[in-house]
Amino acid sequence: MSRAALLVLADGRFPAGGHAHSGGAEEAVKAGRITGAASLEAFCRGRLHTVGLVGAALAAAAAAGADPVELDAAADARTPSPALRGAARRLGRQLMRAARAAWPSDELDALAGEFPKGAHQPVVLGVTARAAGLGAQDAAYCAAYESVSGPATAVVRLLSLDPFEATGVLARLAPELDLMVDRAVAAGRAVPGEGVDVLPAASGPLLEIGAEAHAGWPVRLFAS
Amino acid sequence: MHLDHAHSAPSAVSADAQRPDGTRRALRIGLGGPVGSGKTATVAALCRALRDQFSLAVVTNDIYTREDAEFLLREAVLPPERIAAVETGACPHTAIRDDISANLEAVEDLEDEVGPLDLVLVESGGDNLTATFSKGLVDAQIFVIDVAGGDDIPRKGGPGVTTADLLVVNKTDLAPYVGSDLARMAADAKAQRAELPVVFQSLRSEAGVADVSAWVRARLAAWTA
Ligand SMILES: Nc1nc2c(ncn2[C@@H]2O[C@H](COP(=O)(O)OP(=O)(O)O)[C@@H](O)[C@H]2O)c(=O)[nH]1
Ligand SMILES: [Mg+2]
Numbered sequence: 150m151s152r153a154a155l156l157v158l159a160d161g162r163f164p165a166g167g168h169a170h171s172g173g174a175e176e177a178v179k180a181g182r183i184t185g186a187a188s189l190e191a192f193c194r195g196r197l198h199t200v201g202l203v204g205a206a207l208a209a210a211a212a213a214g215a216d217p218v219e220l221d222a223a224a225d226a227r228t229p230s231p232a233l234r235g236a237a238r239r240l241g242r243q244l245m246r247a248a249r250a251a252w253p254s255d256e257l258d259a260l261a262g263e264f265p266k267g268a269h270q271p272v273v274l275g276v277t278a279r280a281a282g283l284g285a286q287d288a289a290y291c292a293a294y295e296s297v298s299g300p301a302t303a304v305v306r307l308l309s310l311d312p313f314e315a316t317g318v319l320a321r322l323a324p325e326l327d328l329m330v331d332r333a334v335a336a337g338r339a340v341p342g343e344g345v346d347v348l349p350a351a352s353g354p355l356l357e358i359g360a361e362a363h364a365g366w367p368v369r370l371f372a373s
Numbered sequence: 374m375h376l377d378h379a380h381s382a383p384s385a386v387s388a389d390a391q392r393p394d395g396t397r398r399a400l401r402i403g404l405g406g407p408v409g410s411g412k413t414a415t416v417a418a419l420c421r422a423l424r425d426q427f428s429l430a431v432v433t434n435d436i437y438t439r440e441d442a443e444f445l446l447r448e449a450v451l452p453p454e455r456i457a458a459v460e461t462g463a464c465p466h467t468a469i470r471d472d473i474s475a476n477l478e479a480v481e482d483l484e485d486e487v488g489p490l491d492l493v494l495v496e497s498g499g500d501n502l503t504a505t506f507s508k509g510l511v512d513a514q515i516f517v518i519d520v521a522g523g524d525d526i527p528r529k530g531g532p533g534v535t536t537a538d539l540l541v542v543n544k545t546d547l548a549p550y551v552g553s554d555l556a557r558m559a560a561d562a563k564a565q566r567a568e569l570p571v572v573f574q575s576l577r578s579e580a581g582v583a584d585v586s587a588w589v590r591a592r593l594a595a596w597t598a
Contacts, residue, residue: 166474169462243474306463368437372460
């Protein structure tokens with residue numbers, strides 16, 4: 150297992166389209182639910198325990214060799230909002246491009262062929278981890294971390310939040326992130342034997358509703 | 374865990390001149406430069422000048438989404454299905470240089486949906502003088518500044534002014550009103566750019582976009598040769 154490959158994949162500058170997505174933070178800022186570091190932390194904690202956990206488990210399962218087509222359907226079932234499904238598939242397609250350039254692999258080619266318009270991003274992330282020689286835990290860490298780092302970066306831009314405060318939020322969430330990853334990996338590793346129903350199905354209704362509202366705004370900075 | 378060393382298929386990367394089906398993809402030209410310099414107006418004029426002869430599409434990268442796309446739609450320079458808007462997360466230069474994924478996707482979707490295309494114009498949201506397009510996204514780039522932004526911009530240089538394949542100094546009709554010295558701008562641009570071409574234009578004049586569209590035609594001829 151290559152720790153260096155994990156750094157490449159987890160790098161916030163990995164060119165896979167994430168910079169244009171706020172993970173619901175843009176809508177939450179406008180609705181007054183994120184106003185500073187404390188409410189950003191609460192928002193990120195909520196994401197980590199819901200979409201973060203689910204995404205990490207999907208990524209772990211894909212990295213453990215579960216069928217990506219079944220995982221993609223499981224991701225759809227766990228994503229009620231059409232806007233969020235669309236965003237997840239767009240990000241999956243964008244990650245696929247970067248992944249195929251970085252770690253060419255037959256499994257990535259096959260997945261791209263199966264989903265020309267994109268599979269759910271965590272599924273692509275798990276298959277990418279395999280192609281990079283990484284494991285289920287690595288994939289889960291990437292997914293869980295992205296679920297909170299995206300909104301934190303976005304809020305630095307949206308509220309001109311002090312970037313040191315935003316990074317402090319992420320550092321304080323790290324121990325909880327470790328716990329989520331443990332749960333996600335246990336579930337993800339069980340999928341090849343027991344099927345996708347063992348995956349967690351936590352969701353944040355306000356994130357889903359907010360995403361639908363955000364998609365209807367005429368003017369916005371972030372794609373989701 | 375498996376590292377697939379045996380992989381041999383071409384990795385679908387951005388700058389490939391070929392589409393997956395083996396046909397040649399459209400030429401992609403980026404238009405960058407400061408906000409308000411006339412990028413959208415130049416795109417609109419180029420579409421009017423070239424659309425009868427070539428199959429065109431436009432991708433816009435607004436700072437706030439869709440304003441430029443909506444202007445082009447209102448002006449009806451192309452049918453709506455040929456205009457796509459990309460969201461840039463408050464960082465227009467990132468979307469055209471550091472992480473070009475969303476723009477590439479927009480370009481490819483246009484080719485899939487309304488293609489075959491000869492030319493895709495990609496307009497940057499415009500922020501500052503350092504923003505340039507990645508070679509993974511465009512084949513050539515036009516940097517648009519205007520005389521009203523200060524006649525010292527060519528002297529100051531920066532990657533856009535210095536390295537763009539074509540520098541356009543727009544709104545020459547305003548030069549007398551803002552006290553810009555066009556001869557000095559031309560000399561400074563020459564000093565920064567050596568042999569790279571510079572066009573002075575006013576879209577309010579009779580000639581309009583003629584010089585830029587002639588340059589684009591030459592690039593198209595070279596691309597399809
Ligand atoms: N006077 C004059 N105005 C122009 C010219 N070209 C563009 N404009 C105007 O400048 C403003 C900004 O142009 P726009 O194309 O939206 O700039 P962009 O932000 O670079 O896309 C608009 O009001 C245009 O009508 C020109 O050659 N002369
Ligand atoms: Mg514009």
